[in-house]
Amino acid sequence: MEINKDLTAASSTPLVLAILAEEDSYGYAILQRVKELSGGQLEWTDGMLYPVLHRLSRLGLVESRWEVAESGRRRKYYRITAEGQSQLAEQRRQWQTVDAALRSIWHALSDPAPARASGLAAPTPQGA
């Protein structure tokens, strides 16, 4: 499924922070985790993750270090900071609010018959 660009951009911060809150990780693994979490529905252009990680790092929400992976290659690991944790908590609250609001309206929509009926029926008794 193609996810809208703005939505992808907006959700990337909480997703990356949350994945790093689970454990320290690196670019490729973070992307794999995103894929896994969304059941393959959410696919980012791989390269774009890195500017996001660098932005978070600049904001002090994550920090990075180089390590030598078992393959012998040098690999850049990211770790969430205390500030990142509190930012994540804040983002979580915001997203939950949005999510709750959307959920109720989805719920209302998915149960259309009474909603419409009452909506249409309501004015009549008032007018009469």
Next chain:
Amino acid sequence: MHGSDQHAALEGQIGQWRSYLHRRQAIHSVDVAELEDHLREQVSGLMESGLDADEAFLVAVKRLGRLDDLSREFAREHSDRLWKQLVVAGPDDGETRSGVRREAVVAFSLAVLAAVLVKLPALFGLDLDQDGSFYARNLSFFVLPLLTGYFVWKRGLISSTVTRWLAAGLAAAAVFANVYPFGPGGATEALTALHLPIALWVAVVGAAYAGHRWRETAGRMDFVRFSGELLIYYVLIALGGGVLMAFTALIFQAIGVDIEPVFESWILPCGAAGAVLVASWLVEAKQSVIENMAPVLTRLFTPLFAAVLLVFLGTMALTGVGIDIEREVLIAFDLLLVLVLALLLYSISARDPEARPGVFDIVQVVLIMSALAADAVALQAIGARISEFGFTPNRVAALGMNVILLVNLAWSAVLYLRFLRGRGTFAAIERWQTGYMPVYALWAALVVVAFPPLFGYV
């Protein structure tokens, strides 16, 4: 056997991809290392799921996203880098020397070398004050060989035949600049001093800059862009240097030390020579990152110059006063044509060749036409009285340059009008301009080589 072949091919592809990425200034080498780790992981993941190395590489690269987009995202996130990378060359952690740093080191070493070269003749008793003519004739050789060397190194031309030709050209130029028995204060000597840098700039530095692309329109156009940006950076560095020197003089004055002798014989000549190399490196380092200045200035000044010329022609027509011919006038009109040509070149260099004709193109044509008209009036006035004045080397040189520029602009105007009417392409104008470039070099070389003996070294 097959597996190792595949492996080697994959390594080759990754190496190529890495070098593409390194060329993006916004992406530091640490980032390249990070992205490469990603790419390799992705490739091995895909190969495990059954793709062969080639396919896996293609898919992995595609998933990383288009290089331009990626570079733009990095530039957006690291906008500070576009500035910082010029000063603190290299990555922020202990990564191996990046290309950026190596290049900075080479450029600055060459700048120091240029400063040393400037002072070298003083060791042999040639003083800047008393032997000014030696320095004037050899001005090009303090800087241009080093600049050529820089590009030869940067474009990887060191072992190619081009380099031998460039060296031969420089050597020949050095001979012609120094073997003629110029009369003291002679005009032909001044002409040599003026034309030698032009010839060497276009023919030698241009060829080294464009490298293997020196026959192509695009390669030459890049050199035109480079020249303009270099001029702008050089002026900026000169301004900064001026401010620095003024402060230095002021604070040393406060403690009763006069730095003027040091300034005149050391700081100014060495700084002026070194700054060319530093400015060149700056242009190279920044060209792909920020918007270039030359086209911006062109946009600003083309309408203004066109307006000034139109008013000038109008005033001349209204008052009926002809051009008063002095020697300087011819040079002034040469400079006018050079300016108009520069405006034309830089608007060409920044124009999208596919774009349709617009208002700016019309302004451009108006500018060229009015410059041609003004120059025609001046030429006519000179032509009427040339026998009276006589053919001095200065006049012939100025006239020759004028004719060369006039031909260029006249044909450019024709091509431009065709383009505006939809009968020609913009690429034709570009081709004409870049194809014409050798003419300047040839004319300048002719002035250097043939004029002194022709006019008796006066």
